[in-house]
Amino acid sequence: MNSAEAVLESLQRQGLSSLYPDRIRITVGRATCGLAAGADAVYQYIREEADRRRLDLQIVSTGCLGWCQQEPLVTVQAPGRPRLVYGRVDQALTGEILDGAGGGSFPESRLIGKIYADEVLLTGQRIFLTGEPESGPVLDQTSFYAPQLKVVTRNCGYIDPGSIAEYAARGGYRALWKALQAQPEQIIDEITASGLRGRGGGGYPTGRKWQATRRQPGDVKYVICNADEGDPGAYMDRSVLEGDPHTVLEGMIIGGYAIGARSGIIYVRSEYPLAVVRLQEAIGEANRVGALGKNIFGSGFDFQIEVVKGQGAFVCGEETAMIAAIEGKAGEPHPRPPYPSEAGLGGKPTCINNVETWANVPPIIMRGSGWFTGIGTESSKGTKVFALVGEISNNGLVEVPMGTTLRQVVVDAAGGAGRFALKAVQTGGPSGGCIPAGMFDLPVDYEALTGAGSIMGSGGMVVMDERTCMVDVARFFLSFTRDESCGKCMACREGTWQMLQILDRIAEGRAVMEDLELLERLALAVRDASLCGLGQTAPSPVLSTLRYFRDEYEAHIRDGFCPAGVCKGLFRLVIDQEACTGCGRCARVCQAEAVSVIGDVAGQETAKKYLVDQERCVQCRSCLDACAHRAVRVIPRGGAVVDAD
Amino acid sequence: MYVDDAEIRDVIAGHQERNGRVTAILEDLQQRCRYLPEQALRIVAGELGLPLTQLYGVATFFAAFSLEPQGQHLVSVCHGTACHVKGAGRVSESLERELQVAIGKTTGDGQFTLKSVRCLGCCSLAPVVSIDGRAYGRMKPDTVEAVLSDWRGGDRR
């Protein structure tokens, strides 16, 4: 066994004894979402209390397990016992958990699931944690996790992202070792055969891009990781960078080897400070063990990775704009061809792939392209990580095989919308479109989503219910793309501004039907004439909502009515006296003291009814959101008043 | 925050990145000075041999850079999709009222700069407000005052 293998073996041993110690191991999810939910206080409390109670515990920070709704997430692993996963952990629950760690029994409350065995995806191993028979709830069988297949997020929430040993214990850097034994062309063939497509949104075949870059003459080439994740509402990449940075590094080193590049750059947005720290840490660790730097694992291959921070420009997610920014210029795209694979950074052949794309490389190399093609659909292989946000019971990140239906993701896994009727799902962020609830049996794959007028995009999925106005959604996304337009080309710069003018008119009830026709003509022109992807896809939310929700646009224009009750001044809120139960919640949450009670007969709660004073109402909709009986109704301004007077 | 020429040159010399050196230097200066002073940009252009117009273009292109002094604390209201759907607009209005300042501006006493950002990546906790990097989730118009009180009157408690 040569020294590189010895290094990996040693790391693996270290990592395994860290992952499965002889004492109780407690992990706290301290990625950005966990911290925002208060995980830091939980972590500090555990450490202080463990100390005070003289408990010998291993306390580890991990990334996110994905169920962000349940943050702070804490797992407890007692030797020989199933791993317990607790959600919404606070100080009180922490105390109870520590009681368990001290010899008592572990609490039942907020136990969201138990793990009986760990899958090591890269090797296909199963590590059984206990001999006990399964008793619910088993984490993998909960509705949130059941449809999932964790390939990209396989380590997130399990390992300490700062520990290269724990990464190695789950098969880490074995793929790199294996790749270095093969020829670069063989690696490219394998990636091509796997059918892996760019996960940043474009869906371009990854193997083809690598091949195109490799084929270019010259010995200076670059690989870049696009970690600029600018779609508002998408944070899949952040989660991977914070929870398992090594998988991205390993993917890039393998890619660099295959393409013939000696330099890699991770372009990560500065709005992700924790991800930057984790990456720098991981790069340091990888260098330390010889997975980065000179003569990697004795192969003679040199590779280094540098982190460059994006300073706040969504357009820099576009390849040529990103390259310009790295070169110290403003992030303006330029016409393609030439493509970055021919002439990119400094005019050299450059291969840019998204975080998720790179993270898929080690699994494909370890398990083979055949394994990967066995997952997903005909045209879209593998899995996709989605960030489920919005009006959804279970907010968080899910990773599912391509081909899983929207219903399985949004309703089954994420729990649907709750009290209000599901209306649509927005995929692809500002470059994408809305899929109405009636189409939720659509399988999630590149072609199906494009055919429906949206795109896969980077994976953001915003769930909307009946309280969302689709005109407002289009306006929201368009104001985003207008703000983020670099301004170079007339189509995008002026086109998005003009489209927004019209949308503002519609949302304010000042538009005429001709405006709708003009909006559509502009949308198509901006789509076809823009210089780069930002402008080309900026009209998508407009075109998509016009396709499926035209009636809402027409209601705004013809009737001056916003049926969802969002566009201020275009609706009234009234309380249906039949449905009203007199609970008074609306009055309590009202921001303008506009809800009052009538018929308040002492001792007869049910005779009480509530009433909205239209003069005072500021249309904040707190009452609508709070009413558990759906008694608050949205009606047109000139509509009949349903509540009694 | 005043930084003298010598310190600016030190900052420049301290950045030897092969890639992304320009924006790394600007980010560093932005953090130290709380904005990018004209003098600093002139020195950077000179030291790096870049046309000042190009550097000025970069400094005005990216949202992270400011040519005007920022306040002691940066209050960022997330206007990402999830936050928008969950009422970020109302939280935003409440912040403007509380701080008596419009989005994009700094309070008269130099304490707070209020900015709109998209997105902070904590979408499950929408709507989110971040102050100097510390994120507050599940914000409501009426919780704004309590959150700000943590930061008012000098340093964070």
Added chain:
Amino acid sequence: MQIDINGRTIPVQAGQTVLDVAREEGIWIPTLCHHQGLEAYGACRLCLVETGSGDRGRIVASCALHVSDGLMVGTDSPRVREIREMIMQLHLAVAPDAPRVRELAQQLGVGQPVLARHGDGQCTLCGICVRVCRQVGANAIGFAFRGSRRQVTAPFGARAAGCLGCRACEESCPTGAIVFSESGGRLFGEHWQSDVPLSRCAVCGRAFAPQPLPGHLQQRYGLEFQQADRCPECRRQQAAASLTAQARYNLSP
């Protein structure tokens, strides 16, 4: 190598753009941000053409599209005409007062503006001035800010200190948005507050050459000027006087 434009087969040479070829063949494609001396920029979007055919057609800027064997191009399809009309409308919204913009609109048969007016009325941000200023090596002006706040400006919105007074920007601006004037021995560029002193002629004393210009041209292009201290009129008179003297005395030049 040959390509097909609007059904016509045309022999071409590698390195040419579709716009180059169309111009040679007398096929009209509107442009605004295109300038013969500068690299293709792709800002105005007026030169868009359709490549491929039918549903697989792609819309591409012809100024940046290099020819390839068998390329099929349509410069006047219904799709191209519709896009061109909307792009023209965008230009009209931004620069309704610019004669070139109005002229283009007329040539394209675009009548009434249908979009709200937006902008100072003259500048379309085609970028020719910036690109030219960069190319001559002055870098006195550049783009700043982004999106609809994008503008051409000198750093910090102050006086364009690096201005050489070459007036290449004024010369090449397609909309006439840039104006220079001379007064009191100085050259003023109103747009960016350029203020360049002019050298005075050693013979007649008239202010004529931007002071920084000869030195810059010599340094950058190695250009030497004979009698650089004389204004063009005095040089002409001098040359005429020599020629006359030669003719009278039958001297060889």
